[in-house]
Amino acid sequence: GQSLEQPSEVTAVEGAIVQINCTYQTSGFYGLSWYQQHDGGAPTFLSYNALDGLEETGRFSSFLSRSDSYGYLLLQELQMKDSASYFCAGFSGNTGKLIFGQGTTLQVKP
């Protein structure tokens, strides 16, 4: 089957750095994506890693290690507005499925 595992909750203080991990099992894996969702609104795309290594987009970075079936999202200089749920997602090239992890709720405290 296909599955992605991530921690359910993470808490950090404003200005700090936080890492959200994701381990996966996806047949025909094509890469790992990350999405942000505020208060049950529409999820929005943050980043995508097709190859091993680090991708940086402003305060957010995402990492992928295919050999370890592992990735993470790194958020730097945390702001209160970063309080949200974060989802990793894996695309299967064999089937066309886009499968999400259960999500990590990030709470940023002053």
Place this chain on the structure above:
Amino acid sequence: NAGVTQTPKFRVLKTGQSMTLLCAQDMNHEYMYWYRQDPGMGLRLIHYSVGEGTTAKGEVPDGYNVSRLKKQNFLLGLESAAPSQTSVYFCASSPSGAGSEAFFGQGTRLTVV
């Protein structure tokens, strides 16, 4: 540019009633997905489509049917609603699947009583 539009936004059904949720996208995307989101369960894939006229089952397809007669529309049907189908339903579309950004609709909040 409207993006992905879901209709309706809210609905209350009685057990046993049927309904259809409509997802429309104006970006000419090939891939479309239906998810349900329950507290603590993340986004679970119900059905999906990789192109006009094609549909496939996702992780939790039981009790739902779908159709993709036109490329821009993806319909999700509940033939006989059950309280277990109370959830928030999200539709998403993407150009080509792998690596491409999936765009989500605003969701449909469905309550089955």
